[in-house]
Structures are given as structure tokens and as C-alpha cells.
Amino acid sequence: MQKTIILIPSxxxxxxxPGKPLLRINNLPIISHxxxxxxxxxxxxVVVCTExxxxxxxVKNNGGEAILTSSKHKSGSDRIFEAxxxxxxxxxxYVLNLQGDEPNIDESxxxxxxxxxxxxxxxxGTLATKIxxxxxxxxxxxxxxxxxxxLSEENFPFALxxxxxxxSSKYENIYHHIGIYIYKVNILEKFVNxxxxxxxVENRLEQLRALDNSIKINVGLAKSSPIGVDxxxxxxxLKKIMEYKS
Numbered sequence: 001m002q003k004t005i006i007l008i009p010s011x012x013x014x015x016x017x018p019g020k021p022l023l024r025i026n027n028l029p030i031i032s033h034x035x036x037x038x039x040x041x042x043x044x045x046v047v048v049c050t051e052x053x054x055x056x057x058x059v060k061n062n063g064g065e066a067i068l069t070s071s072k073h074k075s076g077s078d079r080i081f082e083a084x085x086x087x088x089x090x091x092x093x094y095v096l097n098l099q100g101d102e103p104n105i106d107e108s109x110x111x112x113x114x115x116x117x118x119x120x121x122x123x124x125g126t127l128a129t130k131i132x133x134x135x136x137x138x139x140x141x142x143x144x145x146x147x148x149x150x151l152s153e154e155n156f157p158f159a160l161x162x163x164x165x166x167x168s169s170k171y172e173n174i175y176h177h178i179g180i181y182i183y184k185v186n187i188l189e190k191f192v193n194x195x196x197x198x199x200x201v202e203n204r205l206e207q208l209r210a211l212d213n214s215i216k217i218n219v220g221l222a223k224s225s226p227i228g229v230d231x232x233x234x235x236x237x238l239k240k241i242m243e244y245k246s
Contacts, residue, residue: 002093002118004044004182006110007083008034009076010100012052016230021055021100023229025239030229031055032062033103033242039064041110044092048100049083074196075206077181081192084185094118096182102226104242105180109222113182116156116220123187123215125156126207127222128175136176140164141230143205145177151221159217162205178222181207187215 021031038046048066059066073079197212
């Protein structure tokens, strides 16, 4: 049976909203909401990977597991690989990288992504949703993924490109990308040992490092698009939604 571990990179020094992992919703920090969603998926062990003692302590105080990593990483994938190495895990086949700033992600999407990866024996997998508003295409804060074919609940097509720019004049099958990744262990190791590519740095998208090095990425259809917390406005809007639901 194939096994997966969920690793959640998290740090206090986000450029647009420093300290966001510890902002509270329903008296629980955002990072612990993400941990709870990961644990509800019940697909494997869940560990937060952080460079900050404050996050480590808060996660542990709320019953989660966390590990300290270097402050010099250039991407979340580099951070989770260090954590994976430190944890000395030998019986895991896949590593799932879950964003630490999306506390309302649907756990069923995490489950489905893991299932598709195992069924299709993929190297890297991620998720996307349909674009419902044309304005998203030109919004450079929203990452888009271009697929080889139309996305459905039944298929797991390859990604052709990822971009923050509007590519609708060049491509069909464009979707709103969701920043969750799952890697075969050996592919994650291979990925982090590549140098950052020019394409990756210019576009601020680490997944382009994989495509630039001929590693294929499969994409599954997510039921919903989680709200990422990048600004104080994002936080206040999400806090209102989540506290109203509770």
C-alpha cells in the first residue's frame, strides 16, 4: 500500500502580511486550522515545517506536530524536503506539500489528489478549478495553469504551462491553479537539487522549475478554490466567513 506524508511549510516573514500563520480565526491560529484540515483527510502523518520558534510552539500547543527548518530556503518545496530528511522517514512513497495560509481548503480535494497520484503513478500532482470570472485571467495575483486537455472529475491531465499573466489569446484549457503539490519522494529530491531556473525566478512560480527540467505535472479538478491569506483584507474576509459558518 502506498503511503503519503503531509508537510506544511510555514513562516512568519511573509512579505505582504508578516506573522499571518498566527492570526486567529475562531480563537485558533491559521496554521492550526490547516493542520486540522490535513488531519481530517486521514491520508497520513501531518507535520508543519517552519523556521520560526513561535509557529513551532503554537502548533504543538494546539496538538499538532512541527519541526524547525532553515531560514534560507527559496521555496516551500525546498523547506519540506529538509524537514522530510530530518524526520528520517523510510516508509513513505509520496510527500504532499500543503500551503499553510489556506485554512478553508476542502479536505476532500486533498483526498482526491492523493488518490489520483497513486492511481496514475504520477511524478507530481496539483489541483485547479474552473475560472468563473473573466477578470481572473488578467489578475496577476492569481496563478493560472494551461492544460493539455479539458479538465474533469475523471481525468488527471498534464500541465503545459503556469503563469500569472493572461494567456487566453494563446491557449485553451486555462484554469485557476491551487497551490497544493504532491511528489513522489524521489522526484521531490530530484526537484530540489535542480537550480532555480530563469523562468521560475522571473515568474515567481516554483512549479516552472519542474517543467523546465522535463518533469511532468498532472492536474486534478478541485471542488472549490480555497481563499489564501496574503493581505489583511484577505484575513478579515476569511475570518468573517469561517466564524459565521461556525
